[in-house]
Amino acid sequence: MVNKLLMNGPVILVRGAGEQASGVGWVLAKAGFRVVMTEVAKPLMVRWPVCFGTAVPEKRWQVEGVSACYVENSIVDCETAWKAGEIPILVDPHLEALSKLNPVVLVDAIMAKRNLGTKRDMAPQTIGLGPGFTAGVDVDLVVETNRGHYLGKLIYAGAAQPNTGTPGVIAGFSRERVVYSPKAGIFKAKRDIGEQVSAGDSLGEIDDGVRSEKVLSTIDGTLRGLLRTNTCIPANVKIGDIDPRGHQEYCWTVSEKARAIGSSVLLGIMESGILSPPILRV
Structure with missing residues (x-):
């Protein structure tokens, strides 16, 4: 039996709740932080079984033992979700609730290959995933998202590798x-x-x-x-x-890429010294 997650740490806001963003949210929630994720009203998610954004149409969703729920009130309902060990999902693509949520860390995980409005002053620490962000300019930290040797690399100055426009190679197919x-x-x-x-x-x-x-x-x-x-x-x-590769179980679990990116985000937060790890339930 898996114990309910204890989310008692500082608030971390993740922009986006698609596949890679969900890997980030999953890792941070497992680490005990109070994660809140934002989405658009009608998200396009190909791998929706492993996306917390599926909670928008379904109201509740679970990815590998971590639950998420759609909420409307950015404060009251978020607190209720965190107490229940769930990630609240807000439809708030323009971050209108940012000042109320007051996150210590903001992670832009929209994966749009360009910056859709994230600014460095939106939180004490800002992190951008992949192309479209420049560390030290519009965010504090960039995480490499391109498959290969540098996947998950923390970039403190400069940008991630340019968008190739070509999907990563899996078993010889791109x-x-x-x-x-x-x-x-x-x-x-x-x-x-x-x-x-x-x-x-x-x-x-x-x-x-x-x-x-x-x-x-x-x-x-x-x-x-x-x-x-x-x-x-x-x-x-x-x-x-x-x-x-033909493995059916891959359809229902967080991918190796999403896990790597999520783990790198957690490392970047810990390495910054801006937060201490929350106390987790044993």
Whole structure:
């Protein structure tokens, strides 16, 4: 039996609640900090089973034993969630509740490949994930998010590696393992995450109001991610993720990349000396 998390530390605000942001939130919550995460009203999440942002449409969600809940009041409901050992998820993309939450650390984990408004003076320590941030300019610390030798590296001066525009290589596949929308419209899923698929299989279709177009699997593997059905999407956005390694359990657990990034964020916070580790329940 897993004990309820004791979140009694300082407040850490994580912008975004997608896959990589959820790895950060998961690590920090396990470490005992009072984590709050912000999202947009209709988040696009391909690997939604491992995203705390799924709590927005579902009201509650759990990722590897850590629970999150959608909240509306930035103070009262957050306190209730923390006492229950849960991460509160706010729909607040513009950080209107920032002054009320008064976080000691702010982590921009939107992964937009550009800065969408985070400023260094928003918290005593600010951290940006990946391209779009410059340590010492718009944030205090940048965490490298590119797969490879430097994944998770803490950067105290300068920027992360530029956006390559190409998905990381897994089992010899890069762009082939990612499925993109051929046009804008309403996506209708025809397969479920966790299923084994073959190249050419129909994963769903996109209806633009005039005609429907099938979305096909590009390689053989496990369907590790797929947008939820009836999602409204623009053209050329990621809608599916096929894992050629074929391990179904990978669909429901935090990825190695998200764990590495989350652990690096925790290290950066501890290394700064701005916070002491909270007292955890034994």
